[in-house]
Amino acid sequence: MNLRHIEIFHAVYSNGSVSAAARALNVSQPSVTKVLRHAEMLLGFPLFERAKSGLVPTEDAHTLFAEVAEIQTRVYSLRQASQNLRHGRGGTLRVSALPSLSLSALPEAVARFLRDHEGVSFDLQTVHHDDMVRKLYERETDIVVSYEVPPAAPVSHRWLGEGELVILYREADMPDAPPRIPLEMLKDRPFISPIQSGPTGRLLSAELQRVGVELGEIVSARTFYIASALVKAGVGMTIVDNFTAQAAQAPGLSFRPIQPSLAFDIHAVHLQNRPPSGLATAFLKVLSEVIETL
Secondary structure: OOHHHHHHHHHHHHHOOHHHHHHHHOOOHHHHHHHHHHHHHHHOOOOEEEEOOEEEEOHHHHHHHHHHHHHHHHHHHHHHHHHHHHOOOOOEEEEEEOHHHHOOHHHHHHHHHHHHOOOOEEEEEEOOHHHHHHHHHOOOOOEEEEOOOOOOOOEEEEEEEEEEEEEEEEOOOOOOOOOOEEHHHHOOOEEEEOOOOHHHHHHHHHHHHHHOOOOEEEEEOOOHHHHHHHHHOOOOEEEEEHHHHHHOOOOOEEEEEEEOOOEEEEEEEEEOOOOOOHHHHHHHHHHHHHHHHO
């Protein structure tokens, strides 16, 4: 059966008669009958039996319809997507991002993008560095926004901008904080240690080793979000990326960049054989603009 056979069979089965199927498809009854008979000839068994109430599907037709319905749904989706692309609207963007970027940069970019792209939908997820390649391979997402590009993986990337590590603290604990804070100023202060893995964790560890500073860790937090919540609760100070710090802003809380600057790159990563669509490329441009402003 080709797609035309499937379309006719689906219409007759769903509408209960040749005439109703013809009206639904906006074609003539003879053409529906002709295609239906041709499909039955190819299959080698009847699909419908005539009764006073109309056409009655055979048992074979019931079995076949379960498969046909799924194909017809996919064909409809393909047609709708093609129309949307032709008219420059619609489509779904599947984007995953690190939790820190999902708190502020990603939501702001989505909000700006939707103002000018009516009909677009988003499928958003958070992802950690260790899981990003699997999500791309298994088609759970199309683009991952992260702080590093996985080595030795068949992926490509686009540079979106920069972030930097900052010190998040309660203003009461450091009322005279300078515009940039050297790590030495954190000595002998209660410190909430952020995750030590990933590019930002390695960046911080290398700098602490370089300047010979050992911080007074009282809590180890596995996520920047938890570390920020602990600062709000008055447990101590922490070091997070500037996006997390922006999202965590509350009365009495402040953050300052580190002296010297500890900057890192932000990339949009995708499989080499699945480059971003035109719609996705337009969104990444907006996301890059948002990153520059935060």
